[in-house]
Each structure stands twice: as C-alpha cells, then as structure tokens.
Amino acid sequence: EADIYQTPRYLVIGTGKKITLECSQTMGHDKMYWYQQDPGMELHLIHYSYGVNSTEKGDLSSESTVSRIRTEHFPLTLESARPSHTSQYLCASSESGFGGGEQFFGPGTRLTVL
Amino acid sequence: GNSVTQMEGPVTLSEEAFLTINCTYTATGYPSLFWYVQYPGEGLQLLLKATKADDKGSNKGFEATYRKETTSFHLEKGSVQVSDSAVYFCALTLGGSQGNLIFGKGTKLSVKP
Numbered sequence A: 001e002a003d004i005y006q007t008p009r010y011l012v013i014g015t016g017k018k019i020t021l022e023c024s025q026t027m028g029h030d031k032m033y034w035y036q037q038d039p040g041m042e043l044h045l046i047h048y049s050y051g052v053n054s055t056e057k058g059d060l061s062s063e064s065t066v067s068r069i070r071t072e073h074f075p076l077t078l079e080s081a082r083p084s085h086t087s088q089y090l091c092a093s094s095e096s097g098f099g100g101g102e103q104f105f106g107p108g109t110r111l112t113v114l
Numbered sequence B: 001g002n003s004v005t006q007m008e009g010p011v012t013l014s015e016e017a018f019l020t021i022n023c024t025y026t027a028t029g030y031p032s033l034f035w036y037v038q039y040p041g042e043g044l045q046l047l048l049k050a051t052k053a054d055d056k057g058s059n060k061g062f063e064a065t066y067r068k069e070t071t072s073f074h075l076e077k078g079s080v081q082v083s084d085s086a087v088y089f090c091a092l093t094l095g096g097s098q099g100n101l102i103f104g105k106g107t108k109l110s111v112k113p
Helices: none
Strands: A004-007 A010-013 A019-025 A031-037 A043-051 A054-057 A076-078 A087-094 A109-113 B003-006 B011-014 B019-021 B023-026 B032-038 B044-050 B056-059 B062-065 B075-077 B086-093 B107-112
Touching: A004 A087, A010 A019, A019 A031, A019 A087, A019 A109, B003 B086, B011 B019, B019 B107, B023 B032, B023 B086, B032 B062, B044 B062
Parallel strands: A010 A109, B011 B107
Antiparallel strands: A004 A019, A019 A076, A031 A043, A031 A087, A043 A054, A087 A109, B003 B023, B019 B075, B032 B044, B032 B086, B044 B056, B056 B062, B062 B075, B086 B107
C-alpha cells in the first residue's frame, strides 16, 4: 500500500512566523511534488523534485522553499507566513521514468495564517 | 499547450442516478489520462486511468474511455451512492522524464439520499 505522510494535518499560526510542512514517503519514489489547493478546489503545482538535491519551481509562483536531502523527505518552508498563504497544501510522489504517471497523495496540511 | 477542461460543478444528484462528468483535453503527444477523487478532508486518490486510445479504465463502478478522436475521457457511473460525494479531478500526463500531471479544475459531486 502506498504510504505518504504529511504533518501537521492542521496548523493555525500568526503572521510573520516561520513554518515547515513535512512530507515523507516510504515507497522509494524519486519524484515528489507540492500542490497548493485553493478554496475553489483547483490544484496548483508550486514545487517538484526529480530526486535528491533536485528542486524546481512549479506553475504557480510561491514564496515557499523546498529541499530534498533524502529521497523520502520533501519539506516545504515558509520563512514568514502571511494571511495570503492560508490554503491547503498537498504533497505527492511518483515513480521515475514512464511508470504510468500515477501520483500518490498525502492527506494534506490545512494552513491558516492569522 | 497541454490542458484539461472538465465540466464545472457543483453537480447534485439523487442516490441511484446516472452520473456523467465531462472531461476533454489538449495535448501535444499521446497522454495518459486519469481520474482522481478527493473525499472531504483528504488528499487525492487515483480512481482510474487509461494509457492509450480506446482503453477503458474502471474502478468502484466508475468507468471512463480514452477517446482520441474527440480528445475526451468522460467519467460515468450507472448508479451513484451518497458515499460517492466528493470532488473529482481529470488529469493527464505526457510521461517521459518529467511526467508532471496537468489537472482540470475539479468537479464537486453531492449525492442526496
């Protein structure tokens, strides 16, 4: 069974705080992704990685940053949270190469910045 | 460019009604096509997929057929249940070394008893 974990599930934090959203997967997937999901449900790719030490920006510009030091771990950091960062953040992973393209998603982190 | 267009919701149906959610795509190449489902408070789950023209994906009573001639991948279910209430996303990937998914905007389905 596919296992991809996100913590915390819910986070309420004040403006200006630094936060890190955690994402880990146990499937050995090389590719990992971060999506931001707006209240209208639309998904926006904000970061992705093809492997260790590889990170790329996605289609939607984001003030967040990511790192990929280990295959299984892909944390997202906001240095100074603002109310405009309030959203649902979804992490996903997939196999390398032409493995059918399926992505496996974590349960998401719902972030509220006051 | 590559894109996915799916019917806007919300869609509200009575239990046991027939469901169709339309999805069309534009792609430079030969994409794989997917339907993902997101239940309230959860992440996305793969519902079904098709990797080449005329393939039919099916799962949990849902079906979709990859129609190259109409560039479509419509989702259907003959008899919906209250438990099918969720948001449904159509998506494509061109695979290869990148393989990023391109999603439609999602369609919210509510099934009433």
